[in-house]
Amino acid sequence: MAVMLGLFLGVVIAALFIVSDGKLVLLWEVRCPDCGEVVLRERELDCRNVWCPRCEKTVGISVDTIYPLFNISLEYKEHVNRNRFRRLVFSSVQNNRRDGPVSDPR
Numbered sequence: 001m002a003v004m005l006g007l008f009l010g011v012v013i014a015a016l017f018i019v020s021d022g023k024l025v026l027l028w029e030v031r032c033p034d035c036g037e038v039v040l041r042e043r044e045l046d047c048r049n050v051w052c053p054r055c056e057k058t059v060g061i062s063v064d065t066i067y068p069l070f071n072i073s074l075e076y077k078e079h080v081n082r083n084r085f086r087r088l089v090f091s092s093v094q095n096n097r098r099d100g101p102v103s104d105p106r
């Protein structure tokens, strides 16, 4: 149990460092304790209660209903997509040079 808790804390601390780099975004997710429905997902929580549309009741925000969620930032997704395209083009050029000219079978 202590090993699992240490591993979990290590992952969370590593994720928080990646958040500081701008690659991940920390979101807070509030779930209804009765039905599990996600009733709120925000970067910052500035309210104490939210409404669960499924149960049609107010859900209080507490340690029992709030969950951290790490999401890849939009800027980092765009950065990876731009560089992946460059890598594919570069890799294709490298492979063509490595294979040499194609010989004519005739």
Ligand SMILES: [Zn+2]
Binding pocket: 032, 033, 034, 035, 036, 037, 052, 053, 054, 055, 056
């Ligand atoms: Zn509910």
